[in-house]
Amino acid sequence: LSLEPYTRASSTRAPQIYHEECLRLEKLYFTKWAVHYLSKNGATDITLLQSYENEYEEAKxxxxxxxxxxxxxxRLRASISKKWKEREILDDVESAYIAEPRTNVNxxxxxxxxxxxxxxxxxxxxxxNVKExxxxxxxxANKHMNNRDDKSLEEQAYEAYSTLGEELxxxxxxxxxxxxQRILLLTTLPKDEQIKMIIQAMDKDSTNCS
Structure with missing residues (x-):
């Protein structure tokens, strides 16, 4: 869940600052992850590894x-850092699954x-939808906080958060x-293509700061 809506009341530039800081931190932790992932998986594309190493140094x-x-x-750093640490855990799970022998693959x-x-x-x-x-x-919630005696506003806030929770x-x-689906697809690809696919997917994910 983003922090952006919480900043709108305090500053008209807050959403822009949030967006810029989110992208910066995503770049930092994504490139750190990419270097670790490529090194751990023995990527044969040395140029790609060096490129991410350079990007990570610049981000640092x-x-x-x-x-x-x-x-x-x-809070933003903590959230993004946690996300990429959990990605590393998932990488290990994926690798173990992909490495399992398969005699009847359909x-x-x-x-x-x-x-x-x-x-x-x-x-x-x-x-x-979730962002909206x-x-x-x-x-x-802000309307309710500004008028706590209005029970209808309290109900509206409760309903709004309930709906948000369901959609989340x-x-x-x-x-x-x-x-x-990605893991299943990875089992059909050679090692280099697996690595390329994961890198591309995570690169795209790292720009989701709108």
Whole structure:
């Protein structure tokens, strides 16, 4: 869940600052993850590894000079750091599954690609839906906080957050579905293509700061 809606009341530039800081921190932790992932998996594309090593060094330099006030008490950094640490855990689970011997594999690669694309589109749509509901929930909560005696505003805030919670759970389900489809597809690919696919997917994920 993003922090952006919480910042709107205090500053008109807050959403822009949030977006910039989110992208900066995502770049830092994504490139750190990419270097670890490529090294651990013995990637044969040395140029790609060196490219991410250079990007990570640049991101670290930028981080040393970053203004901590732009990170809302470190909450954004903590959230993004945790996300990429959990990605490393999932990488190990995926690798173990892919390495399992399979004697009777009945997987349609093209159908899996189609399913994964469709699920990805559904995730994008659901993300937009959640962001809109998140904003509405914050607005409803602010109205209630400004007029605690109005029970109707309290009910509206409760309903808004309940709806947001339901849609968040749907989003998590979609993400789990996409991850499972990706793992199945990975089992049909040679090692280098597996690595390339994961890197591309995580690169795209690291830009989701809108």
């Amino acid at each position: 330099k930028g981080d040393e000079n970053a203004d901590p006030r732009r990170d809302w008490g470190g 997987v349609n690669k093209e159908e899996l690609k189609k399913q994964l694309t469709n699920t990805g589109n559904n995730i994008e749509a659901q993300l937009n 509901l998140e904003s509405k929930a914050i607005q409803a 759970r749907s989003l998590v389900d979609l993400m789990g579905e996409a991850e499972f």
